[in-house]
Amino acid sequence: MKKNRFSVWHKELTDSTNEDAKRAFLENGLENGVFVADAQTAGKGRRGRSFYSAIDGIYMSVLFQSELGPEKVVKVTTAVSVLVAEVIERVTGKSVGIKWVNDLYYRNYKVCGILTEVIPNSDPNGHPAYIVGIGINLAGTGFPEELKNIAGVLYEESVTPEIKQEIIKGIVAGFENLLDHLEDYDYISAYRARSIVLGQEITCYEGNCVRNAKVVDIDDDGGLVIETEEGAREVLRSGEITIRVKN
Numbered sequence: 001m002k003k004n005r006f007s008v009w010h011k012e013l014t015d016s017t018n019e020d021a022k023r024a025f026l027e028n029g030l031e032n033g034v035f036v037a038d039a040q041t042a043g044k045g046r047r048g049r050s051f052y053s054a055i056d057g058i059y060m061s062v063l064f065q066s067e068l069g070p071e072k073v074v075k076v077t078t079a080v081s082v083l084v085a086e087v088i089e090r091v092t093g094k095s096v097g098i099k100w101v102n103d104l105y106y107r108n109y110k111v112c113g114i115l116t117e118v119i120p121n122s123d124p125n126g127h128p129a130y131i132v133g134i135g136i137n138l139a140g141t142g143f144p145e146e147l148k149n150i151a152g153v154l155y156e157e158s159v160t161p162e163i164k165q166e167i168i169k170g171i172v173a174g175f176e177n178l179l180d181h182l183e184d185y186d187y188i189s190a191y192r193a194r195s196i197v198l199g200q201e202i203t204c205y206e207g208n209c210v211r212n213a214k215v216v217d218i219d220d221d222g223g224l225v226i227e228t229e230e231g232a233r234e235v236l237r238s239g240e241i242t243i244r245v246k247n
């Protein structure tokens with residue numbers, strides 16, 4: 001029988017499960033593991049932002065060593081967004097879409113964010129360690145004012161512990177499979193099918209540059225193919241976008 005790569009550690013409260021994973025790796029030499037918390041006091045988001053983590057949610061981070069170089073971080077995160085969307089849908093019956101790069105949306109509100117951190121040259125062969133943090137808003141209210149129009153929950157009232165456990169179990173099992181097949185796993189067609197930005201008019205934010213464009217495709221590496229207002233085609237590999245609402 002195949003041995004599970006991941007042991008799961010659970011805490012009621014932590015600062016950040018990504019930090020738990022980092023400490024386990026840097027201070028205790030752990031190579032693989034899953035760190036789960038019921039709540040976080042200092043949840044981290046992308047681009048140095050914080051991630052609100054005080055409602056009934058799943059806050060978990062997966063630590064693993066990989067031969068994939070740090071340049072594959074987008075590929076890993078994109079594949080994980082498909083995995084998490086599929087698990088949520090299977091367990092809850094609720095259909096979630098993906099907003100490029102890797103935010104999951106349910107009924108126009110963000111219900112899940114993913115933050116991947118890479119620790120380069122972490123073993124004698126120069127391979128990196130990856131930490132993939134996943135935050136899922138399950139149920140509850142009380143989002144801070146600035147998030148009220150953006151963040152949402154999967155369940156209006158409450159969620160059972162069984163559903164929570166099933167989602168965590170599904171993600172851990174999916175990770176085992178994903179890491180064995182990342183090079184040959186065709187997640188991009190599933191990613192395209194779940195995209196909520198394909199065909200949409202968007203605004204792109206890259207550093208100080210803000211411009212409008214239309215999304216015409218997602219390439220095989222997860223890049224966003226856009227057509228600018230001047231009619232030029234470009235591929236975005238990073239940055240932020242918002243969907244423009246038509247009047």
Ligand code: BTN
Pocket residue numbers: 015016017018019040042043044045046047049051053058059060061103112113114115133134135136
């Ligand atoms: C984002 O939307 O900007 C990414 C948010 C990632 C949040 C998760 S919650 C579990 C893990 N621990 C953290 O501190 N962050 C990630």
